[in-house]
Amino acid sequence: MIKAIIFDLDNCLSAADDPGAELLEPVFDAIRQANQGTLPDDVLGAALGDCWYHALDFVAKKHDFSDEMLAAGQAVISQTRVSTPMRGYGDLHVLAELRGDPLPMLFLVTSGFRQLQDSKIKALSMEQPFEQWFTGIYIDAVDDPNRTSKQDIFQAILNAHQFCPAEALVVGDNPDSELAAGDRLGIPTVQILRPGVAPPILRLITSAPCTNSKHSLQPRPRKPALEKRYPQPRHRQPWHSRQRQPRIDPLKRTLNCSVPRQRLQIAVEQAARQNGVNFF
Ligand SMILES: [Mg+2]
Numbered sequence: 585m586i587k588a589i590i591f592d593l594d595n596c597l598s599a600a601d602d603p604g605a606e607l608l609e610p611v612f613d614a615i616r617q618a619n620q621g622t623l624p625d626d627v628l629g630a631a632l633g634d635c636w637y638h639a640l641d642f643v644a645k646k647h648d649f650s651d652e653m654l655a656a657g658q659a660v661i662s663q664t665r666v667s668t669p670m671r672g673y674g675d676l677h678v679l680a681e682l683r684g685d686p687l688p689m690l691f692l693v694t695s696g697f698r699q700l701q702d703s704k705i706k707a708l709s710m711e712q713p714f715e716q717w718f719t720g721i722y723i724d725a726v727d728d729p730n731r732t733s734k735q736d737i738f739q740a741i742l743n744a745h746q747f748c749p750a751e752a753l754v755v756g757d758n759p760d761s762e763l764a765a766g767d768r769l770g771i772p773t774v775q776i777l778r779p780g781v782a783p784p785i786l787r788l789i790t791s792a793p794c795t796n797s798k799h800s801l802q803p804r805p806r807k808p809a810l811e812k813r814y815p816q817p818r819h820r821q822p823w824h825s826r827q828r829q830p831r832i833d834p835l836k837r838t839l840n841c842s843v844p845r846q847r848l849q850i851a852v853e854q855a856a857r858q859n860g861v862n863f864f
Pocket residue numbers: 592593594595596756757758
């Protein structure tokens with residue numbers, strides 16, 4: 585039984601640009617002014633676009649920002665707040681129905697500058713009981729001198745409630761952040777492919793091989809088509825009596841190709857069934 589579902593915030597429950605693209609424009613301006621020819625315009629533009637999906641220090645390292653560029657961006661983003669209401673993705677109401685009494689508990693763990701992340705949580709709570717859906721909300725604050733990590737926060741949640749890793753789920757978008765932290769702790773993880781979030785193709789190559797032949801990445805032996813082995817009329821049932829494909833809910837948009845995630849999707853579905861929830 586899944587007893588805890590740990591959600592990421594940005595690009596998982598709400599788009600990073602939910603408050604408007606102008607949110608980070610002052611940050612981008614500061615970085616542009618500090619660029620001083622360090623990066624050509626096209627590279628800098630791509631780097632700034634990455635800021636909507638990755639932490640600023642990650643982007644700076646990936647795109648070779650100068651120390652001055654990173655410092656300029658950090659100085660502004662540390663003062664950035666959201667003051668208008670945020671609604672989150674359209675399926676946010678699922679959280680209220682996923683939350684059980686007493687289980688499963690929902691947790692929110694988000695990384696970023698503390699005041700910005702805190703203002704987003706408050707903005708999401710202006711028009712809906714966002715904060716009340718969670719048993720615990722944690723900010724992995726990059727500007728906190730005593731910062732630990734998402735992995736440490738996940739472990740603390742497990743310890744506090746005496747859950748084992750298999751009794752939890754981590755739901756997020758970033759394979760280098762919450763999904764990696766969950767993997768390291770042995771917690772099943774589910775990636776949500778929100779608009780703009782790319783599946784981590786490289787993980788396919790680096791995933792450990794699965795011993796379950798059903799989910800193996802190895803080519804399976806070819807079998808004769810069903811009709812050749814057991815000749816039957818091609819259309820045995822009228823079209824309207826065939827089983828319909830289930831509607832794909834955004835929260836079910838997990839990777840279907842990565843071996844570990846195949847198991848995780850099953851885990852999510854089991855979690856939903858065991859708690860009487862049919863959204864997955
Ligand atoms: Mg995220």
